[in-house]
Amino acid sequence: MAAYEEETGITLELPGVSSRHAASRNYTDEDLTDDVQVVAPVSDTSAAIKNLTEERDTLQNKLDICGEQHTAVSDRSAAKTADLEATMKNLTEERDTLQGLLDVFEVRHQQGWVLFQNSFYYISSDTKSWQDSKADCVQKGADLVIINSKEEQNFLRKFKKRVWIGLKETEGVWKWVDGTQLSISFWIPGEPNNNNFEGKDEDCGEIRSYDQEDGWNDTPCDMQRNWICEQAL
Structure with a gap:
């Protein structure tokens, strides 16, 4: 038995037999099978606990990583949702802006306004003083035309009328x-x-000559002229 313990490192405890009696008795393999309780050495138990602890910690670490990944995925999903909502909001605003412009364009077109670059233009069919012409434009939600470029000047000449500006x-x-x-x-x-x-x-400006680019003239403000209104988009 001592040889068995020495060889295996396992202490054998026999029921009902003291250690000193066990030393004087010969045991067969059958005896060992039926009567012996095997007790693992303390060093093996410590190793098992250590291994289990390490496995537990490894699993916990994996769980923590999974939790972090889940949170990250959720955060990314939330971010994507927020981005999508922001994009939809911007597109909705752009759509509404375009729809508003379309509505204005349809109304202005029916009223005889003409679109050029970023403004609508309306040329009157009757004549008024400069001040009354301005008042008519304001009543229409516009004002007398402001000319900011050569292109705009040449566009207005195409109306071929003597007009207030x-x-x-x-x-x-x-x-x-x-x-x-x-x-x-x-x-x-x-x-x-x-x-x-x-x-x-002669305190008011007009386009007097439309057959040349330089066609402005100053004239008394109470003269009767056609006029051009401008409404910027």
Whole structure:
């Protein structure tokens, strides 16, 4: 038995037999099978506990990683959902803006307005003073035209009418109806001259000559002219 213990490292405890009696008795393999209780050494138990602890910790670590991945996936899903909602919101706003422009275009088109670049233009069929012409444009949700480029000037010439534009002299300074000071201009050579036509100051601007690019003239504001309204988009 001592040899068995020495060889295997396992202590054999026999029921009802003290250790000193066990040493003096010969045991067969059958005896060992029927009567012996095998007790693992303390070192093996410690190793098993250590292994189980490591396995437990490994599993816990895997669970933690899975939890983090699940959270990350959820966060990404939430982020994707938020991005999608933001995109849908932007598209909805753009759609509504375009629909609004379409509605305005249809109404303006029916009313005889013409689209050029980023503005609608309306040319009157009757004549009024500069101030009354401006009032009519304002009533339409617009104002007398402000000319900002050569392209716009040449576009307006195509109406082939002598018309008021949104230009007026105040205390010697020519300004547009929005209050901005005149920068680019297309005066007929020699104009503006404030010629005091019929004894009146020539304080309002018009397109007098449409067959040339430089066709502006200053004239008294109570003269009767056609006019052009502009509504920016």
